[in-house]
Amino acid sequence: MRKLILILFITLGFTSCKNDSKTDETIQEIESSELDGPDRTKKQSDGLTLLQGEFVYYGDAAVLQTNREIYGVVLDDKVTELNKMAKAYKKEATDYTTVSIRGKVISKPENEEGWPFRIEIKEILSVSASKPEANNVVKLESK
Template identity: 35%
Template sequence: MKKSILLIFVSLLVFSCKNDKNKTSETESTFIRGEFILIDNAGVIKGKDFIYGVVIDGMANQLHQKVKPLQREEYDMVPVVVKGVIRPNTEEGWPEVVEIKEIVGVSEPTSELPTKIKSSDNSGHENHGHSSGENHKGHSH
C-alpha cells in the first residue's frame, strides 16, 4: 500500500514538473545559432536542422544593422548567435517564429558565395555567358 501511494506521488510530481516546463518554454529564452537574413520586413534564421521566421521588432532591426555590413551581397545569410523565445507562428509563413531577446554574436560568412550561372539565349554557343566586349583573366577575346 505504501509503495503504491509513493508511486502515485512520484508520478504526479513528474507530470506536474513536465507541464511546468512546457508552460515556461514559451517564455524562456533559448540560444539559437544559425544564419540570419532580413529582406522586405521578412526575417529568417536558418540552422542545421531548423528554419524559424523572425518576429520583426526593434531587436530584429538591430540585428539587421549589425549583419548588413557583413553581407557580401543582398541575399547573403550571415552567421549569428541570439537568445530568443521560440513559439508557434499564428500568421502566414514559417511554422515557428523566434522573438529575439538578445544578440549574442555576429560573425562574417565563411563559405564562398554560390556560383551564379547565367542562362544564354544563344544555346549551343560556348560563350559561357560572356559578351565579346568583356575582358576576363584567362580568356583571350
C-alpha cells in the first residue's frame, strides 16, 4: 500500500511539472506574438528598454534605481551628458535626480562586483528633480 501511494505521488509530481512548463511556454508564445505584432513601433523594435527611476553619479560610479531593480550604469559619454543635465537639479553632489532613459540591459560579468544588471544608456528622455521626501539621505555633521 505504501509503495502504491509513493508511486502515485511521484507520478503526480512529474505530471504537474510537465503541465507547468507547457503553460509557461504557451504564455511566452502569446507574449512574443503580441510583442511582434504590426502595431509595434520602430522604437519598440530596437531592443532597448525604457527605464524610469532615481539616478546618482558620484566619484567613479553611477547607479539607476527603479521601482523593481537597481542597475549599475556603464560609464560612457551618455552618462557624462546625463550627469551634466542632472547637476541643474542637485543641491549636493550625492543627490538623486529622477530620469527617464532608454538603454540596453546587460548582465554583470561573474568575476566582477556590483549590481546583477547594468544599463548602457542610449537615449536620455527626461531629467527632473527628485521629490525631497523621497531623497532619504542621512547626513552627519560636526558642530
